[in-house]
Amino acid sequence: MTEKERRRCELQAEVLKALAHPIRLAIIQFLENGEKCVCDIVEYVGTSQSNISKHLSLMKGAGILSDRKEGLSVYYELKMPCALKFFGCVRDIMENQLSERSAALQ
Amino acid sequence: MTEKERRRCELQAEVLKALAHPIRLAIIQFLENGEKCVCDIVEYVGTSQSNISKHLSLMKGAGILSDRKEGLSVYYELKMPCALKFFGCVRDIMENQLSERSAALQ
DNA sequence: TGGATATATGAGTAATTGCTAATATAGATC
DNA sequence: GATCTATATTAGCAATTACTCATATATCCA
Incomplete structure (x- = not known):
């Protein structure tokens, strides 16, 4: 594995x-x-404002969200809609997991 | 947010x-x-066999990989090819990040 | 059956992550 | 300028993650 590939994976x-x-x-x-x-x-x-603020900051830093200010409020927007499609795939994996576990228990 | 949605996110x-x-x-x-x-x-x-084994086990447990044994060897296979497509999207985000940072530095 | 090989696992440790509580900062209003 | 509101940040602590080392387990072969 090249150093470039390693860096990309990181x-x-x-x-x-x-x-x-x-x-x-x-x-x-x-x-x-x-x-x-x-x-x-x-x-x-439904969790604390400070906790949410942390999570928003982290995702913004990772390039997932962008924000804009309007008076006191800050509005966040999704920058990678492809994540939503991927979540469908993740859901399939999860459902397969459950099916396999059910089959194993029968 | 419903409890079902919360569980699904988890x-x-x-x-x-x-x-x-x-x-x-x-x-x-x-x-x-x-x-x-x-x-x-x-x-x-290029890392230790025991480290790799841990990572493989974790991904198998999460439903990402499946395995089959052949004599002493164990072969692993990807169960979610959609992850590869998603990685393309992640790469775009990363490149956007780098572009934005470059622009900010100029 | 013993030795070799491939792989998995346990234990210990360090680093990272995530939460809460308190508080700082910024913007708006009077 | 004081007060209020929205949001971000700091500090402390607990939980989780990841690595290494040593070793256990399984398979193969002579």
């Missing part, structure tokens, strides 16, 4: 790490229909 | 966590062209 892992948390996935799905402000996201997800 | 996060590591991504790309045995994977990635 960068890709950064992005995937930034996706790999339930709260961040919930935020992304919420943003599927367009940009939202932090307060709406807090309400939708 | 499960999706499990799969993404299982992907989100440079060595695991390298393994997945190596498996793009078909199943490989552990010793080939060890050689390709």
